[in-house]
Structure formats: structure tokens, C-alpha cells
Amino acid sequence: MTAPAPFAVEGVSRTFGSGPAAVQAVRDVSFSVAEREIVAIVGPSGSGKTTLLSIAGGLLTPSAGRVVVLGEDITALGHARRAAFRLRHIGFVFQSFNLLPSLNALENVEVALNLAGTAGRPAKLRAMDILELLALEDRAHIHPNELSGGEQQRLAVARALANRPDVILADEPTASLDSAAGHRVIELMRTAVDAGEARAMVIVTHDTRILDVPHRVLLMDDGRVRPASDADRASLRLPVPG
Ligand SMILES: Nc1ncnc2c1ncn2[C@@H]1O[C@H](COP(=O)(O)OP(=O)(O)O)[C@@H](O)[C@H]1O
Numbered sequence: 575m576t577a578p579a580p581f582a583v584e585g586v587s588r589t590f591g592s593g594p595a596a597v598q599a600v601r602d603v604s605f606s607v608a609e610r611e612i613v614a615i616v617g618p619s620g621s622g623k624t625t626l627l628s629i630a631g632g633l634l635t636p637s638a639g640r641v642v643v644l645g646e647d648i649t650a651l652g653h654a655r656r657a658a659f660r661l662r663h664i665g666f667v668f669q670s671f672n673l674l675p676s677l678n679a680l681e682n683v684e685v686a687l688n689l690a691g692t693a694g695r696p697a698k699l700r701a702m703d704i705l706e707l708l709a710l711e712d713r714a715h716i717h718p719n720e721l722s723g724g725e726q727q728r729l730a731v732a733r734a735l736a737n738r739p740d741v742i743l744a745d746e747p748t749a750s751l752d753s754a755a756g757h758r759v760i761e762l763m764r765t766a767v768d769a770g771e772a773r774a775m776v777i778v779t780h781d782t783r784i785l786d787v788p789h790r791v792l793l794m795d796d797g798r799v800r801p802a803s804d805a806d807r808a809s810l811r812l813p814v815p816g
């Protein structure tokens with residue numbers, strides 16, 4: 575028997591508003607992410623990516639469908655239990671890095687560990703390890719405003735990974751970076767997944783420059799998600815799936 579996927583979205587829809595002004599942002603979306611798999615969902619602005627990712631992370635309630643993380647239906651949890659589940663199991667990365675400017679890089683990661691109950695020397699050692707994985711070990715004592723954009727985003731990834739979440743959800747993580755810096759961020763995210771620091775990863779993006787790194791690419795348009803066809807793969811210059 576194969577193990578269940580660590581992460582699954584099942585028949586999820588979301589409508590904003592009602593009557594003639596209603597917007598159906600997400601329409602009957604289903605997909606799952608396998609152990610140590612990175613799935614990218616690529617689509618234009620307004621296609622529903624942020625809405626879908628917010629539902630996937632339990633930040634927003636779907637109008638229909640459910641999200642199953644490690645066998646747990648998070649859509650069925652109450653507000654407080656869902657927040658507790660998020661803290662333990664889900665790491666978020668956003669386009670705006672959301673770092674704490676008064677803390678150095680190491681402390682930014684330690685704060686995430688402290689929130690989840692790890693303090694003192696164990697927190698410092700874990701923070702240092704994860705900074706090293708993101709190639710930031712010589713940046714540990716530097717404040718975010720002295721880091722490059724790519725380094726800031728790598729720090730945000732380090733923070734999201736600190737508590738060994740099961741799932742990392744990233745919303746446009748490379749949108750404010752140049753091509754080389756964006757690529758480096760995604761490559762290091764893949765290194766982290768390959769190293770077992772997260773069990774599954776979903777990246778929603780309109781940045782087609784980074785699509786050679788994820789294991790699988792899905793397309794989102796007008797609220798719907800579908801696999802990339804051969805024609806899509808050719809136009810997006812995706813590598814041929816192995
Ligand atoms: N809170 C909201 N209230 C009303 N409409 C929203 C809200 N959030 C998103 N939408 C609408 O849903 C659609 C999808 O938005 P979004 O998920 O942000 O797409 P993307 O992230 O792909 O740009 C858009 O038409 C947007 O205007």
C-alpha cells in the first residue's frame with residue numbers, strides 16, 4: 575500500500591460576494607503533493623492563486639471542498655485548532671519577506687522557533703543549521719535591511735522551515751527578485767525539500783523563469799487548475815518529465 579500524500583486539496587471552490595457581483599476565484603480545484611515533491615502552480619494575475627494558497631494553508635475558508643494535511647481535514651478544524659495546526663505543520667513564504675527589521679538574521683529564525691516552544695541553545699543551533707542550508711551562515715549577524723533581496727527571501731524561507739513544517743506554501747516568492755536571485759531561492763528551497771526539511775511544497779507564481787526547478791507544474795486560469803499539456807510544456811520551456 576502506498577502512503578497517503580502529505581498534502582491534498584479536494585474539490586475546493588471559493589466565491590467572494592454574492593448575487594451579480596459574486597466573483598468565483600477558485601473553481602473545483604483538486605490536486606495532491608507527494609512526499610518530497612515540489613508543485614508549482616503558474617497563472618496570470620487574478621487567476622486565483624493567492625486565494626487557493628490561502629485556503630491550502632487554512633488562512634481562508636473554502637466555499638466548498640476540503641484540504642487534507644497528513645490525513646487531517648484542516649477545513650473541519652475550528653479557528654484556534656487550525657491556528658495551532660498551522661504553527662506546527664505549515665510554513666508560509668510570501669513575496670514581501672515579512673522579516674523583523676530590528677532583529678538580525680539568526681534572531682529572525684530563532685523567533686519562529688521560540689513561538690513553537692524551542693528556546694535557548696537548541697533554538698540557536700537549529701537556526702544556525704537552517705541558515706547554513708540556505709547558504710546564509712555568514713549573514714547570521716546581519717540585519718535584514720543590509721541583506722540583498724535574494725538573501726532576505728532565503729532568510730524568510732529559513733524562518734518558514736525552522737520548525738520542520740510538513741508543508742511549505744509559497745506565494746510569488748520570486749516576484750520581487752531578479753532572475754538569478756529568484757532562481758537561487760527556488761533551488762535552495764528544493765535543496766531543503768531534498769534534505770527532508772519539509773515533506774511537500776507548493777509554490778504559486780506568475781514567474782515562468784523558475785519552472786525548471788519544481789518537480790511538477792500545474793496551470794491556473796480563471797480559478798481552474800489543470801496539468802501542463804505538452805503544448806504548455808513547450809511554450810513554457812519546461813524540461814521533459816523524467
Ligand atoms: N477578499 C476578496 N474579496 C473579493 N474578491 C477577491 C478577494 N480576494 C480575491 N478576490 C478576487 O478573486 C480573484 C482571484 O484573486 P487572487 O486569488 O488574488 O489571484 P492571483 O493571486 O492569481 O492574482 C480576483 O478576481 C480577485 O479580485
Ligand SMILES: [Mg+2]
Nearest residue numbers: 623624625745
Ligand atoms: Mg496573488
